[in-house]
Amino acid sequence: METKKRFKLYKHGKTWCMAALTTVAVMAGLSYATVSANADDTNGTTVQLGQTTSNSATTDSSQATSATTSSSTADSSSENRTQGSSSSTSNNIDSSSSSTTTSTDTVSATGWRNENGTWKYYENGSTKINQEDYVYLPSITGTSTNAYNWYLMGSDGSALSGVQQWAGTYYYFDPVTYLRVDNNYVKSQWGDWYLFGNDGKILTKVQQWAGTYYYFDPVTYLRVDNNYVKSQWGDWYLFGNDGKILTKVQQWAGTYYYFDPVTYLRVDNNYVQSQWGDWYMFGSDGRIVTGLKAWYGSYYYFDPVTYLKVTNKTFTADGLTMTADSEGRITINADLNSNSINKYILDNNLSPAQIVFDYVIPTDLTGSYSGTSDGKPNMVIVHETANPSSNIWSEINYMKNNYDSAFVHAFVNGDNIVVISSTDREAWGAAYPANGRAIQFEQVEVHSAYDFAKELLNAAYFTATEMKLYGMTPSLASSDGSGTLWSHADVSNYLGGTDHTDPISYWSSAARNYFGTTYTMSDFYQLVLEQFSKL
Numbered sequence: 001m002e003t004k005k006r007f008k009l010y011k012h013g014k015t016w017c018m019a020a021l022t023t024v025a026v027m028a029g030l031s032y033a034t035v036s037a038n039a040d041d042t043n044g045t046t047v048q049l050g051q052t053t054s055n056s057a058t059t060d061s062s063q064a065t066s067a068t069t070s071s072s073t074a075d076s077s078s079e080n081r082t083q084g085s086s087s088s089t090s091n092n093i094d095s096s097s098s099s100t101t102t103s104t105d106t107v108s109a110t111g112w113r114n115e116n117g118t119w120k121y122y123e124n125g126s127t128k129i130n131q132e133d134y135v136y137l138p139s140i141t142g143t144s145t146n147a148y149n150w151y152l153m154g155s156d157g158s159a160l161s162g163v164q165q166w167a168g169t170y171y172y173f174d175p176v177t178y179l180r181v182d183n184n185y186v187k188s189q190w191g192d193w194y195l196f197g198n199d200g201k202i203l204t205k206v207q208q209w210a211g212t213y214y215y216f217d218p219v220t221y222l223r224v225d226n227n228y229v230k231s232q233w234g235d236w237y238l239f240g241n242d243g244k245i246l247t248k249v250q251q252w253a254g255t256y257y258y259f260d261p262v263t264y265l266r267v268d269n270n271y272v273q274s275q276w277g278d279w280y281m282f283g284s285d286g287r288i289v290t291g292l293k294a295w296y297g298s299y300y301y302f303d304p305v306t307y308l309k310v311t312n313k314t315f316t317a318d319g320l321t322m323t324a325d326s327e328g329r330i331t332i333n334a335d336l337n338s339n340s341i342n343k344y345i346l347d348n349n350l351s352p353a354q355i356v357f358d359y360v361i362p363t364d365l366t367g368s369y370s371g372t373s374d375g376k377p378n379m380v381i382v383h384e385t386a387n388p389s390s391n392i393w394s395e396i397n398y399m400k401n402n403y404d405s406a407f408v409h410a411f412v413n414g415d416n417i418v419v420i421s422s423t424d425r426e427a428w429g430a431a432y433p434a435n436g437r438a439i440q441f442e443q444v445e446v447h448s449a450y451d452f453a454k455e456l457l458n459a460a461y462f463t464a465t466e467m468k469l470y471g472m473t474p475s476l477a478s479s480d481g482s483g484t485l486w487s488h489a490d491v492s493n494y495l496g497g498t499d500h501t502d503p504i505s506y507w508s509s510a511a512r513n514y515f516g517t518t519y520t521m522s523d524f525y526q527l528v529l530e531q532f533s534k535l
Contacts, residue, residue: 049163049170049188049202049221112140119159119178127157134166143177151178162189163202170194170202170221185209194221205232206245213237213245213264228252237264248275249288256280256288256307271295280307284374291318292330292473299330299473318475320529332474334530339523341515342530344449345457352461352531353417353454360400361407361421369426371436376470377423379477380463381430381486382524383408383442384503392416392444403428410441412458414451423466430488431497438486439466443503449514456519456527464531474528476521485528487521 109125119140120127129135132155139149140159152160152173161175172181172194180200187193195203195216204218215224215237223243230236238246238259247261258267258280266286273279281289281302290304301310301317301324309328314321321333336342368375385395392413399407399420408429410419421427429440441462446455467474467484477483477490489501504520511519 049165049190049192049194111138115158120157121151121153121159122157129153129157131155132160132166140178144179149179152180163194171200172196172202192222195223206237214243215239215245235265238266249280257286258282258288278308281309292320292322294468294471294473299332300324300328301330332529332533334526334533336526336530339519339526340517341453341456341511341519342523342527344515345453345527346530348453350454350457352458353415355417355419355462355465357419358396359419359421360396361403363422363425365403365421366426366428368424369436371433377437377439377466378470378472379434379438379484379486380466380472381434381438381440381488381491382459382463382503382521383429383440383488383500384506385442385444386502386506388445388447390444392418395442395444396420408440408442410439410462411444412441412455412462413444414446414448414454414458417458417462423469430491430500434486434491434495434497438491439470443506445506446510452510452514456524457531460524460527460531463528464535467528467532468535474525474532476525485521485525490521 110123112119112121121129121137132153134150134152136148136150139146140151152164152166152171154160159173159178161173161178163170163172172184172186172188173179174181175189181196182200183196183198185193185195195207195209195214197203197207202221204216204221206213206215215227215229215231216222217224224239225243226239226241228236228238238250238252238257240246240250245264247259247264249256249258258270258272258274259265260267267282268286269282269284271279271281281293281295281300283289283293288307290302290307292299292301301315301322302308303310310324311328312324312326314323314333316322321335323331323333325331336346369377372378387395390398392411396411396418406428407421409421409423409427410417412418423439426435427438427440428435429442430438441459443455443459446452463485464474466472472484474485475483477486477494479494481494483490487503488498489504491497492499492501507519507524511517
């Protein structure tokens with residue numbers, strides 16, 4: 001193919017231009033490359049960027065420099081060609097001064113022309129591109145070392161810049177070079193900031209950027225600040241007021257939590273060291289713990305003001321007198337002298353019976369506790385059989401044959417503690433909602449002072465043992481549903497579903513008949529505390 005080229009000067013307005021006149025043996029004229037990335041944009045998001053900006057936290061532009069590299073297509077899977085790089089901050093190209101075109105002849109001009117700050121591509125004097133498309137064209141003059149690059153063109157034939165919707169998502173095109181920006185956090189034409197990935201697509205949810213992690217709202221695409229959010233893989237993370245992921249002790253939702261500095265996940269049920277060196281306890285819900293807390297077989301007390309473990313101190317809190325040793329281990333100082341029955345137990349050095357396990361209730365009859373968040377019991381209910389002529393074995397046998405209507409976990413008398421159903425599972429002794437929360441046992445009526453004192457001691461020992469096993473701390477029932485130690489009467493008064501009042505009447509009459517005194521849940525509570533402190 002033989003080609004001859006001549007040059008001709010001509011005047012366009014007040015500007016002298018040079019046009020290349022080329023003769024080709026096969027055909028005349030220049031044509032531009034119109035390779036098009038035909039990504040289907042019919043599934044584009046319905047969220048229009050720039051409309052929702054209330055959650056935007058503008059980052060200092062110094063943290064979001066636009067030194068970027070544009071890949072070959074808006075969707076890298078659509079074309080494997082490589083284009084030049086764009087530097088939106090360091091490449092100080094004044095678009096108004098780069099207005100030279102390949103030709104400005106109104107009839108045969110082919111190339112880029114800057115019209116009032118907008119770059120348009122012409123072929124033979126007209127803008128052949130008349131619909132939005134992502135096309136491969138000669139590079140805009142002075143913007144790239146590559147001969148050709150990819151540009152998003154508008155329906156009027158102009159190159160588009162800033163945030164643009166294309167092929168079902170959003171991209172950002174540098175306002176100086178008009179090239180796609182990859183791997184950068186940039187400011188849109190309406191002032192909000194967005195993160196774009198290595199394929200140029202706008203990013204959402206948890207993303208790594210500038211040496212840390214951020215979260216971007218999947219609806220607004222804006223960075224999320226001061227929130228605890230769920231990631232795309234299901235874990236939850238806390239992000240601070242600058243959008244960065246947070247670790248160690250952090251204040252959130254009116255309390256404090258601890259986030260692992262390696263995994264960034266919330267830490268539950270652990271005693272950990274803060275970033276300032278002090279140690280704190282965090283519970284099963286991740287919240288910082290105050291008050292009495294079971295931990296590795298011992299109890300500790302955490303100050304409700306400082307949150308620190310109390311050591312080397314005798315003090316009264318939550319109605320309990322406690323002593324903390326040098327390691328913070330707590331001994332609860334029960335008052336057994338205020339009631340003559342408890343004092344009788346103390347003075348005679350009575351010991352509880354051994355707990356015997358004889359599961360006569362099918363273990364698959366019920367499941368874990370439906371009324372608690374972790375499926376474990378959080379209270380103990382004291383019952384009484386109200387049958388003065390029965391004994392513990394006849395009561396157990398009766399329940400074995402009639403468990404489909406009601407049953408408890410254990411029976412107690414002066415000589416025995418017999419567990420007949422797994423305390424890992426619900427019992428049916430006090431109606432719901434109590435059944436969904438409580439370990440329940442029955443006292444069999446006894447007929448002597450010694451047996452009554454021993455029965456109370458056995459009941460207190462069983463209660464304390466179960467509380468220790470399931471991480472409960474002894475506390476009396478309350479009208480707000482809190483507390484761990486309940487009578488059936490308390491359930492009727494505070495939780496409902498039943499109208500029984502045991503063991504109040506039995507205790508009252510036995511205490512009067514055998515000891516000439518009274519006996520209440522408050523007296524029993526002191527006995528439970530005494531047994532609890534020994535475990």
